[in-house]
Amino acid sequence: MPTTIAVVHGPNLNLLGKREVGIYGGKTMEEINAEVASAARILGVDVEFYQSNSEGDLVTYIQNCVGRVAGIVINAGAYTHYSIAVRDALAAVKIPTAEVHISNIYQREPFRHTSVIAPVCVGQISGFGGYGYVLALQALVHGAE
Numbered sequence: 001m002p003t004t005i006a007v008v009h010g011p012n013l014n015l016l017g018k019r020e021v022g023i024y025g026g027k028t029m030e031e032i033n034a035e036v037a038s039a040a041r042i043l044g045v046d047v048e049f050y051q052s053n054s055e056g057d058l059v060t061y062i063q064n065c066v067g068r069v070a071g072i073v074i075n076a077g078a079y080t081h082y083s084i085a086v087r088d089a090l091a092a093v094k095i096p097t098a099e100v101h102i103s104n105i106y107q108r109e110p111f112r113h114t115s116v117i118a119p120v121c122v123g124q125i126s127g128f129g130g131y132g133y134v135l136a137l138q139a140l141v142h143g144a145e
Contacts, residue, residue, distance in 0.1 A: 003044070003045050003046055003070060004045065004046040004047065004048060004068060004069045004070060005040065005045055005046070005047050005048075005069060005070060005071045005072070005073060005137055005140055005141070006047070006048055006049075006050065006061075006065050006068075006069045006071070006072045006073070007033065007036055007047055007048070007049045007050070007072075007073045007074075007133060007137075008050050008051075008058065008061065008062070008072060008073065008074040008075070008076075009029055009049070009050065009051035009052075009075055009077075010051075010052070010053075010058060010074070010075055010076040010077030010078070010079050010080070010086075011052075011053040011054075011077040011078055011079065012053065012077055012078070013029050013051055013075060013077055014029055014051050014053070016028050016029045016032065016102075016130075017029075017031070023102075023103050023108075024102050024103060024129075027129070027130045029051060031130070032130040032133055033049050035130065035131070035133070035134055036049075036073075036133050036134055036137055039134045039137055039138065040137060043137065043138065043141045045070070045137075045141055047137070048069070055079055055083055055085055055086065056085070058076070058079065058083075058086055058089075059085050059086060059089040062074075062086070062089040062090060062093055063089055063092070063093060065093055065095055066093050066095070069095060070095070070096070070140070071095060071096045071097065071098070071140035071141075072090070072093075072095050072096070072097040072098070073097075073098050073100055073133055073136040073137055073140065074090070074097055074098070074099055074100065074117070074121075075099075075100045075101060075102070075133070076099070076117055079117075080099070080101070080105075080112075080115045080116070080117055081112060081114055081115065081116065082116060083116065083117070084116060086116075086117060087116045087117045087119075087120055090117055090120045090121065091120040096122050096140055096143065097117075097120065097121045097122060098121060098122060098123050098124070098125065098136035098137075098139055098140050099115060099117055099118055099121040099123070099124040099125070099136075100124075100125050100126075100132045100133050100135075100136045101124070101125070101126040101127070101132065102127075102128075102129055102130060102132060103126070103127060104126050104127030105126050105127075106126065106127075122139075122140075122143065123136075123139060125139070
């Protein structure tokens with residue numbers, strides 16, 4: 001069984017630390033990735049990181065995870081709320097997936113309260129800032145024990 005967890009960042013997450021800091025905090029995607037990598041070392045797993053603003057590229061990446069990764073941590077950004085393509089890719093690969101949101105999507109605009117990917121994920125972490133990625137990684141690793 002692979003011991004790699006894929007960490008997938010969707011659209012606009014490459015702008016973390018610069019974009020709407022009051023909502024998403026001041027940490028950059030690279031800083032969050034470094035924290036996840038550090039946690040992965042402690043947990044004894046490898047991580048690989050991927051970011052795209054393109055829905056099709058995210059779908060292709062998810063499909064290419066088959067046979068390579070033991071789990072996926074995904075923040076699909078805005079695609080969370082309407083991308084049936086991302087949802088179907090996650091369902092098709094049957095890889096345990098944890099959904100992450102930096103902000104608490106349930107305290108925001110009503111359209112953000114719906115996640116079309118949640119039904120095909122093992123769980124969702126929302127509102128803990130960048131630390132949510134570490135929590136999701138821990139959940140996937142410990143959930144497999």
